[in-house]
Amino acid sequence: MGKILIFWLSVFSIILSAGLAHAEPRKQEVVKNITLLHAGTLLAVPGQKPLLEQTIVVEGNQIKGIHPGYITAASLMMPYARVIDLKDKFVMPGLMDMHVHLTKMMDTDIEADDMALEGVISAKKTLMAGFTTVRDIGAIGNTIFKLRDRVKQGQIDGPRIFAAGQIIRVGPQDTGLECNGPESCRRxxxxxxxxxxxxxxIYASCSGSSLCSHQNGAPMFFEDEIEAVVAVAKKYGIKVAAHSHPRDSALFVLKYGVSSIEHGSFMNDKALKAMKKQGVYLVPTVSVHDLLENLKRDGKVKGPMLAHNDTFLKLHPGTIMNAYKRGVKIAAGSDAGIVPHGKNYRELERYVELGISTSDALMMATVNGAELLDKTQELGTVEAGKYADIIALSADPLQDIHNIEKVIFVMKNGRIYKKE
Ligand SMILES: [Zn+2]
Known part of the structure; x- marks a missing residue:
C-alpha cells in the first residue's frame, strides 16, 4: 500500500513539476523574433492617405501593431528586438501580381527539364521587385505546385504563390487539359x-497570339461545359479565372460564376455591367502592350497578325478605362512570363499612363489582389494581424509611379529578403 502511495505521489510530483516548468517562461520564449520598422512614410492601406513617422512591430511572420512616432526597442521593453531604419523611405504592403507564369520564359518554348529552374529564377526576380504574392495562372505540368510548396517551406526565395496549374481548354492541345463535354470537364x-x-x-477564347481571338471571336465552351467546371470548382471552394479576348466570350462565361476575366480586351458595356454587378474582377495584363509595340517596332510581325495586334493595341486601353470609370474591380496582373519577370511594375506604370490615379494603381496591386484571392484577413495592407509582407521604396510612388521600381527593402512573412 505504502509503495503504491509513493508511486502515485512521485507521478503527481512529475506532473506538477512539468506543469510548473511549462508555466514558467523559458528564455527562448521571452526572446521572440521581433522587428521594429521605423517608416518615414507609411502607406499602410493603399487607397488611404499615407502616415508619417510610424513604427511597425513585426513578431515572427505577423504584423503585431503600428505605433505613431519612432518607438525604441527599450521603450517597448524589448531590448532584443532588431530595428530597421526606413526613416527616409516609402513603406507599403508587398505588391501582388494576379497574372504571372513563373515557370514560363518569355519568347521561348521551354523544355520541361528547364521549367523548374526557370521557375526558381523568376520567383526570385519577382520577389526582389517587391512582389510578395502572385497568382500563377497557367503552367505546363505540375512543376508550379512543387515550386509553390518549396517557396512556402522557405527553401526557395520567391513570392507567395497561388497556382492554377494547367489551363482548361476545349480540345487536346500541346499544353493544358481537355474539357470536351460535361463529363470530361468535370473529370x-x-x-x-x-x-x-x-x-x-479556363480558356474562354483563343489565345491573344492567335487570329481567332479577334473582337467577334466565338466563345469556346458550351454552356454545360462551363457549368461543369464551375460546379466542381465551387464544390471544392476554388475560384475560376477566365481568359477572354473577344466581345462575347466574357459575356458568355460571366453567366456561370467566374471570379475574374483575364485580359478582357474587347469587352463591351454589357459585359462590364455584368462584371460590376457580380463583383467579378478584371485583370488587364496591359504590360503585354510593351511586347506588341516592340514586335511592331522591330518588324517581327507582319500581315494579318500585325493588323490583329494593332486592333488590340487600339481597343484594349479603351476597355480598361471604360471598366475603371464604371467602377469594375481591377486587380493588377502583368502576364509576366509573356513579358519579363521582375518587371511586374510595368503593369502599374501602364495603368497610370492610361489615366488611372497612382493611388488606385497601388490599390490594384495590393488591396484588390488580396480581395480577389479571398485573403483580405492576411494580405494586402500593413495592419495588425496580417502577414508581415512589407516593402520599402527610396522614393514616393504616389508622386511618380515610376518610383515603384525603386524597391530597396523586401520583407515577406516576417523574413527580410532584400535590404539595400
Ligand atoms: Zn497569361
Missing amino acids: TSRELISNGADWIK
Whole structure:
C-alpha cells in the first residue's frame, strides 16, 4: 500500500513539476523574433492617405501593431528586438501580381527539364521587385505546385504563390487539359484540384497570339461545359479565372460564376455591367502592350497578325478605362512570363499612363489582389494581424509611379529578403 502511495505521489510530483516548468517562461520564449520598422512614410492601406513617422512591430511572420512616432526597442521593453531604419523611405504592403507564369520564359518554348529552374529564377526576380504574392495562372505540368510548396517551406526565395496549374481548354492541345463535354470537364477539373490547384483557369477564347481571338471571336465552351467546371470548382471552394479576348466570350462565361476575366480586351458595356454587378474582377495584363509595340517596332510581325495586334493595341486601353470609370474591380496582373519577370511594375506604370490615379494603381496591386484571392484577413495592407509582407521604396510612388521600381527593402512573412 505504502509503495503504491509513493508511486502515485512521485507521478503527481512529475506532473506538477512539468506543469510548473511549462508555466514558467523559458528564455527562448521571452526572446521572440521581433522587428521594429521605423517608416518615414507609411502607406499602410493603399487607397488611404499615407502616415508619417510610424513604427511597425513585426513578431515572427505577423504584423503585431503600428505605433505613431519612432518607438525604441527599450521603450517597448524589448531590448532584443532588431530595428530597421526606413526613416527616409516609402513603406507599403508587398505588391501582388494576379497574372504571372513563373515557370514560363518569355519568347521561348521551354523544355520541361528547364521549367523548374526557370521557375526558381523568376520567383526570385519577382520577389526582389517587391512582389510578395502572385497568382500563377497557367503552367505546363505540375512543376508550379512543387515550386509553390518549396517557396512556402522557405527553401526557395520567391513570392507567395497561388497556382492554377494547367489551363482548361476545349480540345487536346500541346499544353493544358481537355474539357470536351460535361463529363470530361468535370473529370479534368477534379484532376487539376487533386493535383494541387488553388485556382482554375479556363480558356474562354483563343489565345491573344492567335487570329481567332479577334473582337467577334466565338466563345469556346458550351454552356454545360462551363457549368461543369464551375460546379466542381465551387464544390471544392476554388475560384475560376477566365481568359477572354473577344466581345462575347466574357459575356458568355460571366453567366456561370467566374471570379475574374483575364485580359478582357474587347469587352463591351454589357459585359462590364455584368462584371460590376457580380463583383467579378478584371485583370488587364496591359504590360503585354510593351511586347506588341516592340514586335511592331522591330518588324517581327507582319500581315494579318500585325493588323490583329494593332486592333488590340487600339481597343484594349479603351476597355480598361471604360471598366475603371464604371467602377469594375481591377486587380493588377502583368502576364509576366509573356513579358519579363521582375518587371511586374510595368503593369502599374501602364495603368497610370492610361489615366488611372497612382493611388488606385497601388490599390490594384495590393488591396484588390488580396480581395480577389479571398485573403483580405492576411494580405494586402500593413495592419495588425496580417502577414508581415512589407516593402520599402527610396522614393514616393504616389508622386511618380515610376518610383515603384525603386524597391530597396523586401520583407515577406516576417523574413527580410532584400535590404539595400
Ligand atoms: Zn497569361
